[in-house]
Amino acid sequence: MKKDQLVEGPFGSNACYEQTFKHEGQDIRTWLCFGSGFTTSTLMKKGSPTVASALETSPELYKDLMHEDKDGRVWLPATNTLPNKGMVFIDGNNKDNWRWAAALAIPITEEDKKIAKDQTHKMDMKNVKYFNQKDFMDALETIGFFAL
Numbered sequence: 001m002k003k004d005q006l007v008e009g010p011f012g013s014n015a016c017y018e019q020t021f022k023h024e025g026q027d028i029r030t031w032l033c034f035g036s037g038f039t040t041s042t043l044m045k046k047g048s049p050t051v052a053s054a055l056e057t058s059p060e061l062y063k064d065l066m067h068e069d070k071d072g073r074v075w076l077p078a079t080n081t082l083p084n085k086g087m088v089f090i091d092g093n094n095k096d097n098w099r100w101a102a103a104l105a106i107p108i109t110e111e112d113k114k115i116a117k118d119q120t121h122k123m124d125m126k127n128v129k130y131f132n133q134k135d136f137m138d139a140l141e142t143i144g145f146f147a148l
Helices: 049-057 060-065 136-142
Strands: 005-007 016-023 026-033 038-041 074-077 080-082 086-094 097-107 121-123 129-131
Touching: 049 074, 060 074, 060 086, 086 136, 097 136, 129 136
Parallel strands: none
Antiparallel strands: 005 016, 016 026, 026 038, 038 074, 080 086, 086 097, 097 121, 097 129
């Protein structure tokens, strides 16, 4: 099995993190492109049940930004959540008007604990920081992604 590595992605970035793992006896490869913020896997082929499921639960903006590469893999914007740290996601109205957003996790209040059982943090949506489309890594840095 290949080791984790950085490879060239379909968006002009050579900073796509490629990871291979076994799932139910099958080698699965995933990619997270740090240059674009898009992600895919060997299961994400156009017309596959995995893509159908992802599109069924994705907001319209994610569907509009979907990209198919030369190998038939479907790339979608990534949503990265680090429990108790924060979340990075896309925010916008359409494929021409969007940006990356980073929300830090904050401790929940006693009031929140009545609703959110077993949770210690929530996303601070009142103080979201926004980043340009090419600044996915800056958004990740905001939530401490690279400090793991």
